[in-house]
Amino acid sequence: MKIRAKFTKQEYIKYISHLDLMRVFQRAFRRANIPVKYSEGFNPHPQFSLATALALGVSSDGEYMDVELDTYIEPEEFKQRLNIVLPNGIKILKAVFSDDKDSIVSLIRWATYIIGFSTKEKVTPEEITSEIDSFLSREELILTKEKKKGKKVTVKQHNVRERIKELFLLSNENDTIILKTTLMTGSQGNLKPEEVVELLKEYTEIKIEEDSLKLHRLELFVEKDGAASLPI
């Protein structure tokens, strides 16, 4: 029996890591008396998984998890019982039974984000739009990544243009610029919003005020028959 649930990670809770979030849930399951299935062996672990990790400081309205149950419980009850005991900022929005053999982790293909910031110099919406248009019209957007293996540092460069599905100006008010973007997410190719910000700094003239940057995940998508759809 598997429950698939959608939840939020907002407010100050965005400052806890993926691993810490796992622990928050493990303890919440126990407080809420959710009959989670445990692994066998010396260190029994509850059988549940979170779809994807968020970087510290990124908030979200669209997180997902799969939870294996030991005994039957209504998804609605699962949701209600957990919401009573979860800390502020984490809220189960939806829960359903799932007969998906694949884990939620392996299914996710796309994610939409809001990228908010102010700029060092004043810019008009037209200027932003034209910068983004020329950014997206490039055939190559090269992301440089440093990988540390022990003391060895290797630099890898990837063309990540294909991993950006959309990127556009959502609003430009009170000196705050808000972009919306859809990025490839998951094992078959992944691009993080903070990496998009890196690329914007490199390839455009938009002078992002580093301190003002706010990242927020809106939603995750799976791919079914070539089309993106919601996980539940």
Next chain:
Amino acid sequence: MLDKGQFEKILNRVEKPARYIGKEQNISLKDITEDTVRFAFAFPDVYEVGMSHLGMHILYNLLNSKDDIYCERVFAPWTDMEEEMRKNNILLYALESKDFIKDFDFMGFTLQYEMSYTNIINMIDLAGISIMSKDRKNDDPFIIAGGPCAYNPEPLVGIVDFFVIGEGEEVTLEIIEIYKKWRKSGGERKEYLEAIASIEGVYVPELYNVDYNEDGTIKAFYPMDAKHPTKIKKRIIKNLDEAFFPDKIIVPFIETVHDRVMLEIFRGCTRGCRFCQAGIIYRPVRERSMDTLLESARKLIEATGHEEISLSSLSTSDYSQILELVNKLIEEYKDKKVGLSLPSLRLDSFPLEVIEEIQKVRKTGLTFAPEAGTQRLRDVINKGITEKDLFKSTEEAFGSGWSTVKLYFMIGLPTETFDDVMGIKDLAYRVKDIFFKMPREQRKGNLKVTVSTSCFVPKPFTPFQWYPQDSIEMFNKKINLLKSSIKDNKVTYNHHDSRLSYLEAVLARGDRRLSDVLIKAWKKGCKFDSWGDKFSFEKWLEAFEETGIDPDFYASRERSYDEILPWDFIDVGVSKKYLINENEKAKKGELTKDCRKGCTGCGINKSFTGGVC
């Protein structure tokens, strides 16, 4: 209150921002009215360390159980956060309300280890409060301190306004009661301090004077006004079973040192190890009943969802119904996958079957604390464990599938010789031999013996309080001897920094002249001294030099029995005569029995009643 926008910008730049956000499960959130007394429980170390401290959870919940008291938490910000706070003019704030500590009524520190003292000064300063008591104004909070190190409060005199000696549950409420009246009266700061000086367990240093002899020892210690007590008697909770114990505790978001439900099964210890300060100051032994504990466990697991319960005390296996308690806890939590951990376990008196049963949920390594390498020295310190005990326990443990063993020792104990030091190595090697003497098919896992030595620090209120500590050179000689003789890939040797232990010895037995050194060291940048990479011995030495204070006077000097010690004015209930007698017996290697087996005459049952002596 903090500016939220600015605060978030900073959180994005610091390591482990969750240390600073609060908002955890089970925190207390209260409306603040004119009548609210605001108490900041301050732990002078990082969040992960402070949140692992049971005393904080007890006092936090106790104070918050009163409608007109609001207790919040504050920890030492890590250096990156401090830098940001200073750069952006952010004052130290409390985690719950994010209000500034400066606006609180009390800032209460717990003194768990001497090397956190510079953090205390730093936190007071970060809060925007004067670091000297004499400079504080009427609307500044009172800086108070309690905890084990408050049994010698003198090094912090001048910085802390007043101290609470002993267990804080009752006395803290009494202090706040008088505070409410004083606040209404609109009186002077001094009037409040005068008023609480008569509460048992409260020490207000500015009401006391010290005269010194020419050689720097104390000539006299006395209250300036005869109406104040000449002796400060520690506070204890008479009936622990009826004492407050929280039914919920805060659940941290990030991993802390002890991230679990801590059940305090009893206070005190009857063993009488001669180096152990806790064994003396926490007397008499008082237990919580098994029913109370099981009920507490139930409520706490329900409220926290923690995956582990640990039984907390100085010597877990000495709890009178330990086997029944452990069995009941295992039975109750097996299905919920809640593990049980038993720190401070004396393996000489605990059946291995039970440990095995415990470890069915989560298996960890085994820890033994023989403390000294030879039987002669173990008798000197009255440890009461024999080699046989250790070998029997390890043999059984290896037979049941364990392969990781930790062994804890001290070096520099009174009368120690190089033979005793080498005894540590011999003991570790014997443990290794026991493993490999077992038939190959019975051995499980890969043997790992970890030997750790700490440097002995003579502490106030122990039979060794008169004893000179080994010099740093001597400690290093002993450490190097062990380092060069333990050459086996199955045996790992760890040791503590002898320079840190030296400073600990200075502060542990220091007098009020040391507060100048503390301030000087802090001004030079000393903080987080017990965090290896932040520790600067050189700065400390400079601080001593510039204040003209000789640290050896405190660490390396033998005191005579008739010298007035800086902490002599505190009455812990155990008589000085008993401590002298124990020290003399130590010199002869004579044992003192566990006082559960008959009174050994320490005096505690004359001073305090209610305990199982």
